[in-house]
Amino acid sequence: MKILDLEPGSEITIEVRVQEQKLEFHTHIIEQLDGVAVIEPIRIDGKIISLGSENVTVNILYNEEDSPPVAWNYVALPAAVYKGETCYKCSVETDGISFNRRGAYRLSVGLRGKAKIGIKKNIIPVFVRDISETGFSFIHDKSKEEIYTFINDPVMLIFDDEETHISVVGRIVRIIDTAEDKNIYACKIELENYEIAKYIAKKQRERLTLEMKKKRGEKAAASSKGKHTDKKADVEKREENNEA
Numbered sequence: 001m002k003i004l005d006l007e008p009g010s011e012i013t014i015e016v017r018v019q020e021q022k023l024e025f026h027t028h029i030i031e032q033l034d035g036v037a038v039i040e041p042i043r044i045d046g047k048i049i050s051l052g053s054e055n056v057t058v059n060i061l062y063n064e065e066d067s068p069p070v071a072w073n074y075v076a077l078p079a080a081v082y083k084g085e086t087c088y089k090c091s092v093e094t095d096g097i098s099f100n101r102r103g104a105y106r107l108s109v110g111l112r113g114k115a116k117i118g119i120k121k122n123i124i125p126v127f128v129r130d131i132s133e134t135g136f137s138f139i140h141d142k143s144k145e146e147i148y149t150f151i152n153d154p155v156m157l158i159f160d161d162e163e164t165h166i167s168v169v170g171r172i173v174r175i176i177d178t179a180e181d182k183n184i185y186a187c188k189i190e191l192e193n194y195e196i197a198k199y200i201a202k203k204q205r206e207r208l209t210l211e212m213k214k215k216r217g218e219k220a221a222a223s224s225k226g227k228h229t230d231k232k233a234d235v236e237k238r239e240e241n242n243e244a
Contacts, residue, residue, distance in 0.1 A: 001070055001096050003029075003037050003060060010062065014042060014077070016049075017057040018211045023204045024061075024105040030087060039077065039088040044205045048086055051077045055215060062096065070096035106130045107200045113138065113159025115185075117149050117172075126185075128159050133197050135188045136168060143181035151175065155187050164199055 006012070010029045015022065030038040041048045051058050060072045072092055080089040109128040115138060116123050124147060126138040136157055140147070153172045160166070170187035177183055189196075 013061040015059040021211050023208050037090040038082045041088050068098040072096045106132045111159050116156040118153045137186045140183050
């Protein structure tokens with residue numbers, strides 16, 4: 001399958017890598033025009049993100065029902081104008097690569113929360129590791145309180161991230177006993193939760209914005225240092241000429 005074979009309206013995922021940071025954004029094909037796929041751009045705070053930097057790696061993922069996901073790696077997505085609107089254009093003619101992919105994008109959280117586990121709904125303090133649209137995981141310090149849990153036990157995880165309140169229900173699918181008196185609980189989400197998708201998208205936008213700002217800062221600092229070095233060299237050269 002080629003990107004150029006996808007019908008207008010097809011939903012795709014743009015995977016953006018900036019150094020060690022990996023973020024995913026859902027978008028769609030707007031139109032197919034003479035060997036060019038027109039793609040709805042990623043917007044953060046109303047501004048379109050440029051994906052043309054040499055420090056940014058872009059992959060495109062496509063999920064078709066009842067078929068393995070397909071990926072096109074190291075794709076160029078330059079900006080273009082279509083019907084007066086800025087968009088991305090993709091002219092990759094190679095076939096995508098089918099791959100096996102479990103679950104969805106995992107967002108690292110790193111916040112304290114609470115979990116209600118089991119039929120008796122024991123409420124325990126936990127440390128939230130990550131969350132995705134299909135599952136979540138958290139850590140419980142069993143040295144402070146021993147609880148008895150089993151695979152398939154129901155779980156409700158609750159935590160707050162600034163002004164965002166997350167409450168999600170799932171079932172335990174794996175319990176990992178660590179060597180530090182802690183248990184890691186991996187859970188599968190039972191019901192689709194649109195608030196989680198919104199939360200993950202929000203955090204991805206924030207992290208990509210910070211990464212882009214960091215890159216611009218590093219570039220500006222390097223440019224400033226280069227100008228300072230050139231200026232210093234000019235001064236030293238004039239001093240040498242004066243001495244001569």
